[in-house]
Each structure stands twice: as structure tokens, then as C-alpha cells.
Amino acid sequence: MTATTRILVSSETDDLVGQELFSQLDSVEVIPYDPTTTTLDERQRQAEIFVPPYRGTNRPMALMAQMPNLQMVQITAAGTDEWVNEIPDGVVLVGARGAHAGPVSEWVLSAALTQYRQWPALVRFQDQHIWAHRRFDADTLRGKRALIVGAGSIGSAVARLFAAFGAGSTLVARSSRDGVYAASEMPGLIRGHDIVVITAPLNAETTNLVDEKFLSAMADGAMLINAGRGKIVDTDALVAEVRSGRLRAALDVTEPEPLPPNHPLWSCPGVIISPHSARTVPGTNALCYSVAAQQVGEFLAGKVPSNAAIRIKY
Template identity: 60%
Template sequence: MTDKLRVLVSSEADDRVGREMLAATAGVEVVPYDPTSSELTPEQARADVLIPPYRGSHRPIGLLRQLSALRLVQLLTAGTDEWAPHVPAGIPVSNAGDAHAGPVSEWILSAILTQLRQWPSLVRFQDEHVWAHRKFNADTLADSRVLIVGAGNIGKATAAKLAPFGAHVTLVGRTARDGVHATSELADLLPGHRVVVVVVVVTPLTEATKGLVDRDFLARMDSGALLVNAGRGQVVDTNALLVELQHGRLTAALDVTDPEPLPADHPLWEQPGVIISPHSARTVPGTNALCYSVATARITAFALSHLSPLSPDTL
């Protein structure tokens, strides 16, 4: 056992804030590395903790096999599905979901309001220099029922932001608990909700969540309802959603898609009832600093535990 926890931190410019935070942390030794490299130096290979870079976090996956002393993988993302299948058994994988709750929930709120208040149509009218009075039908969040699939940090932050608008929120998680319904109840819960938000991001993408929003799921949504996906693209069956959009029965706001990036010739681009952002809901000034603040706090707790593995409750 060493006196300090050796932590691999990307040497790229986006990760400078992380190197500085961790360098000022007692019990931690920062070891910079190049996430584009295929080989680690002997000093780097002895690291206890690996932090993938803020951008392109999947790039160092191939380095895992060289880390013989690895005790923890600390991600800066909200989801863990890219890394979980590759990390050796018994090594904890911690995410930075707390850091993303604010920016992502803000994106969700903005997407809902953009669609309900018909801003895409208004911008098109503006492009044509048309005074569109009484030419569009706006809706309101007041008294609307909103179903949020995913009751983690992002789901709860979204619910909190919706409350002042007078929306009535139903939270759904993997298991039922106080104030949260189980996913097994979704079929019965979907009807009657004006907006359905998907924020299933923290747990790895599994057979249970892949294609969760399928043809039957969408068919149970009320006509005119809005689907918002800020979770994982593969949670939604793109072909099934396309059918609903083409018929004009549903609308959508998507920050993630399947496939991703969305090809330029994909028919999803052409649907008038959808708005699409390029997986950028979390991207606001200072997001990387927020992510490293969460990472630093968890690594500090790890160091204080004398390099003992983190319990699942800590992650």
C-alpha cells in the first residue's frame, strides 16, 4: 500500500480543471496520461484509479488490460454502459450523474416548452416573414401530466423543475418505492400523460431497457402526446417512433438517437413533429468542472477509506 492514491487523469486541455482539483486533494497523486495512446508507461500502469477523459470517454477502454493495480474507474459521464462490460470483475465503476442533473433537466424543460409552445413552427413562420397569429396551436404545462421514466438524479431534478409550472409528475424507476412506480407498471401508466420523458441513463443499457420504448409503448401514449428522450438512443425503437411521427399522432424531442450520430439522409430529420439536438443536453459552460467536482469528492472518499473498495451505496 502506498501513501497516496495514484489517479490517471487525461492530459488533454478539457481535463486540466480535473488535474488541478485532484492535485490539490490530500492523499492523491495525479498521473497524467494520453487517452489516445495505446500503451501506458510503467508509472501509469501502476495507477489505482482511472478517469476517462471528459470528451470521448470511451477512448482509453483498451488501456484497462495494462492496469494491474486498478481499484476504481471513475467516469465523468452519467451512464456506465460503454465501460461496464470491459472493466474487470470486482472493480467498481462510478459515474458523475450528480453533475449532469442540472444541465440535462434544464434541457428537458426547455425541450418540453419548445414543443408545447410551438417554437419550431413559429421560427419557420418567421423565416417566411409571416405574422402567424391564430395559425398555430400552442399548449401549456399547467395541469399537464408528465411521466418520467428514470427516477435517479436527472429524473428527480426534472420533476423539481416542472413543479413550478403546475405540471403533475409521475416518476418511474426499476423498482417501486415511496413516490416512484415500477417499470412493470408502465403499460397502465402511459395513458393520460401529455408528456413522457425518458432519462434511463445511469445503469448499463440492458435487454430490459433496450427498445423499452417500442411500438406497443408508443401506441399506449395519448394522441398528441410528446416523447422526450434525454437518456439513451437505443431505449427508443426509432422505426416505431418514425411511424408515429409520420402519421402526426405523436411529437418528439430527442437529444439522443439510434443510430448516433444520426446520418444526414435519415428520415427522422424530415419529420415536422420532432426537434433534435446532437447529444448535447449536458453541454453547458462549466460542465467539465462539475463532473470533476463529483469525481474528486468520490476519489477523496476512496482515499480516506485507505484504498478499500467502494461499496455500491457510495457509487
């Protein structure tokens, strides 16, 4: 690595805060680029660190092939599954795990409350100018039990928010640790919970984890909340369960994604869908770039960044 490390950072509005934060690191040169371009200029090609944009992260993926000195790719998403198989050999891939805990856990809480307090039904009554007193069945989050699959920063934040509303949580991760069950123990845990929250990353172990068998083990009336990745859930199996009215769901991610206009999930009873927007609130880009700057700082200091993809655990 040269004495001055060159960092290629998007010039889009959401990424300007990243340019500012990276420029505060010692011995770096921040080089802007247009993430819609297909060709880098000579100065941009010399970058050792590549930072895809906050929005539409995958758009400039092909540009990596034009950077012969590339040593690190720092993305602003928490999950690295879409990039991990595209990174050139010898290049470190790093995510922004930790930055999304606040916005995404808030979305999970809002999704649970929206379902329990029957806001979709209330809005439809409002659209018809109907005073629907005692015409809907509301419930409370208090006293419920949630199984949270993914005990990282997002899953742990969800557990804290649920606790504030009087709901208990069981956390599950790949391996057990204090207060966290191992994934191998999960089959015996599913039925005793009112809510299953998915905050795990997508990998070989979690693809189609929530399949027909998993869903059938959930208690009648239980709710699935997916804030992880769409491919973690078997969509056909979920459609069958929610169509029957046995389960409910709140989904920020789907498979396929975007969800086609004619997909049956749109009209399934007891389902609410948001367009992969759980993290999309003001200031999240700054949170992501704050974590990214920390990770780049670790890399420049000769360390393996704590969010390096090879070390990510759910």
C-alpha cells in the same frame, strides 16, 4: 494499494479542473495522460485509478489493458452502460450520477416548452420574414401530466422544474418507493400522461423499453422526450408514430448515433433533435469532476463508492 495512490487524469482542457480537484485529496499523485495516445509510459502504467476524459469518454478505453495495478475507473458520464462490459475483473466502475441533473433537466424543460410553444415553426416563419400571428397552434405546459421513466437525480430534477411551470409528474423506477411507482406498474400509467420523459440508464431491462406497444399506449398528441439513451426507444416504431402525426418527440439521443444524414427521423414532422448535448453547457465538466473527486475519496477511504455501477438504480 500503495501509500500514495496514482490517478491517471486526461490532460485536455476540460479535464484540468479534474486534475486540480483530485490533487486536493490526501495521499494521491495525479498523473496526466493524453487520451489520444495508444501507449502509456512506465509511470502512467502504474496508476491504480483511471479517469477517462470529459469529452469523447470512450477514446482511451483500450489503455486499461496497459495498467496492471488498476483498481478503479471513474468516468464523468452519468451512465456507465458503454463501459460496464469492458472493465477488467475486480476493477470498480464508477459514474458521475448527480452531476448532470441541472443541465439535463433544463434541456428537458426547454424541449417541452419548445414543442408546446411551437418555436420550430416560428423560426421557419422568421426565416421567410413572415409575421405569423395566429398561423400556428401553440400550447402550454401548465396543466400537463408527465410520466418520468427514471427517478434518479435527473428525473427528480425534471419533476421539480415541471412543477414550477404548473405541470404534474409521475415518477417510475425499477422498484417502488415513496412517491415513485415500480416499473411493473408502468403499462397502466402510460395513457394518462401528455408527456413521457426518459431519463433511465440503459441496461437489459430498459433496452427497447419504449417499443411499439409502449408508444401505441401513449395518448394522441402526446410527446416523447428522450434524455436517456437512444437504445431505450425502438426507433422504427417511433418513426411510424411521428410520421402519422399522432405523437411528437424531442430527442437528445438516438439509435443509431450519430444519426446518419439520410435517416428518416431528421424529416419527421413534430420531431426536434439535439446531438447528445443536453449536458453540454459551461461548467458541467466542473460539476462532473466534483462528483468524481467525491467518489474517489470514498474509494480511498475503503468504501464502495455510492455511484459504483453495481449499485446504480434508475
